[in-house]
Amino acid sequence: MIFDVLTLFPEMFVSPLQESILARAIKQGLFEVRAHNLRSWAEGKHLTTDDTPYGGGDGMVMKPEPIAKAITELKQQAPTAKVLLMTPQGVPFRQQHARELAHEENLIFLCGRYEGFDERVRQTLVDAEFSIGDFVLTGGELPAMVMIDAICRHLPGVLGSSSSAETDSFVDGLLEYPQYTRPAVFNGMAVPDVLLSGDHGRIANWRREQQLLRTLQRRPELLEKVLLTEQDEKVLDLLRHKLKT
Numbered sequence: 001m002i003f004d005v006l007t008l009f010p011e012m013f014v015s016p017l018q019e020s021i022l023a024r025a026i027k028q029g030l031f032e033v034r035a036h037n038l039r040s041w042a043e044g045k046h047l048t049t050d051d052t053p054y055g056g057g058d059g060m061v062m063k064p065e066p067i068a069k070a071i072t073e074l075k076q077q078a079p080t081a082k083v084l085l086m087t088p089q090g091v092p093f094r095q096q097h098a099r100e101l102a103h104e105e106n107l108i109f110l111c112g113r114y115e116g117f118d119e120r121v122r123q124t125l126v127d128a129e130f131s132i133g134d135f136v137l138t139g140g141e142l143p144a145m146v147m148i149d150a151i152c153r154h155l156p157g158v159l160g161s162s163s164s165a166e167t168d169s170f171v172d173g174l175l176e177y178p179q180y181t182r183p184a185v186f187n188g189m190a191v192p193d194v195l196l197s198g199d200h201g202r203i204a205n206w207r208r209e210q211q212l213l214r215t216l217q218r219r220p221e222l223l224e225k226v227l228l229t230e231q232d233e234k235v236l237d238l239l240r241h242k243l244k245t
C-alpha cells in the first residue's frame with residue numbers, strides 16, 4: 001500500500017511514522033507514506049496555494065490549480081488511486097472504512113488548511129470525503145494521519161501474530177471487554193476470578209457479557225446495528241433489568 005499525502009506541512013508525517021508498529025511495518029515494506037508539499041505545484045513568485053474567498057468572508061480558501069496539478073501527476077503513477085479529502089463536512093470515518101480502504105493499492109490524502117478547498121476541487125477531483133469527528137482542526141493533516149494509522153492496522157503483517165485487527169472493538173459492533181494483566185492484586189483490587197480460572201468457555205462468556213454491558217452503558221445506540229445471538233439478547237435483558245434496579 002502506498003499512501004500519498006498532499007499537504008502544506010509534510011513534516012507532520014515524519015515522527016508518527018518513526019515509532020513502534022508503524023515504523024516496523026514501513027521497514028518491512030508493508031506500506032509507504034509519501035508526503036508531498038502542495039507548494040511544489042503552486043505558481044507565481046510567492047508560490048501561492050490559497051486566496052481570498054469570492055463573495056467576501058473571513059479567511060482564505062485553497063486554490064484549485066495546485067491541487068489539480070498535484071493529483072493529476074500522482075494519478076499518472078497510480079491511475080486507480082482513490083483521492084480522499086479530510087474535512088469536517090465528510091462522512092464520519094468508521095472502523096469499516098479502515099478495513100475496506102486497506103484493500104486499496106494506493107490512496108491519495110488531500111489535507112486542507114485555512115477555510116478549506118475551492119468547491120471545484122471536491123466536484124471534480126475527490127472520490128470520498130471523511131471526517132474523524134464533529135470538530136474543526138487547524139488542518140486535515142492529523143485526520144489523515146489518524147486514518148493512515150487505522151487503515152494500516154488492517155494491512156497483512158502490520159499487527160504481527162500476537163494481536164489482530166479482526167478482534168478489535170467495533171469489529172463485532174460492540175465495545176471491548178475490560179483487560180487485566182499482572183499483578184493479580186493492584187492497590188487492593190483483584191483481577192476477576194473467572195480470568196484466573198483457566199476455563200476458556202467461562203472466560204469467553206464473561207468477556208461477551210462485559211462487551212454487552214459496556215456497550216449498553218456507554219454506547220447503547222450501537223446495539224441497534226449489532227447481530228446478537230439469542231444468548232446475547234438474554235444477557236442484555238438481564239443487564240437492562242439490573243441497570244434499572
Ligand SMILES: COc1ccccc1CNc1ccc(C(N)=O)cn1
Binds near residue numbers: 086087117132140
Ligand atoms: C477549517 O478546516 C477545514 C475546512 C474544510 C476542509 C478542511 C479543513 C481542515 N480542518 C479539518 C479537517 C478535517 C477535520 C475532521 N473533523 O476530520 C477537522 N478539521
